[in-house]
């Protein structure tokens with residue numbers, strides 16, 4: 001069975017509605033809805049850029065749960081700098097201010113076995129996941145969801161990383177805030193792409209505070 005969308009929860013609701021017609025107690029009729037309950041979302045730090053890049057490269061820039069091609073957030077944010085009206089980005093991800101591409105295709109880094117959190121940051125802790133799968137999975141285990149971890153596969157996709165520098169160079173350095181520049185500098189270094197862009201930025205006038 002392909003990984004998400006999982007029908008497990010919808011099927012439970014369909015069953016509960018059917019039982020409601022013949023069972024007098026709504027609590028009894030809805031018994032399957034209560035399991036598995038979603039554990040509370042645990043806040044955990046995202047991997048550092050160097051780890052994230054290693055995970056993305058290992059996973060071929062594809063979601064390990066559904067196989068969808070994903071794009072690193074830094075590359076999407078660079079694209080949003082070039083096309084702010086066409087591709088608006090808002091860190092809050094409000095649907096009215098964020099392009100759907102950020103919800104469908106931004107790479108996130110998921111911890112497969114969420115309860116085993118006492119590990120140092122390392123590649124093996126994380127898998128690449130599309131935002132939608134990570135949101136659906138939450139703190140549930142793959143077993144409870146009925147999902148399987150796909151093997152990384154070679155699909156000839158590199159998450160548009162090859163365009164990352166060109167996107168940043170398409171935007172005048174003066175138009176980038178210091179925060180944007182330091183964010184992208186960290187990711188450029190992690191991708192090993194820092195030479196040209198950072199040299200060009202270093203020659204530019206400092207950004208006014």
Ligand SMILES: [Zn+2]
Pocket residue numbers: 063064065066067068129130131132133134
């Ligand atoms: Zn996915």
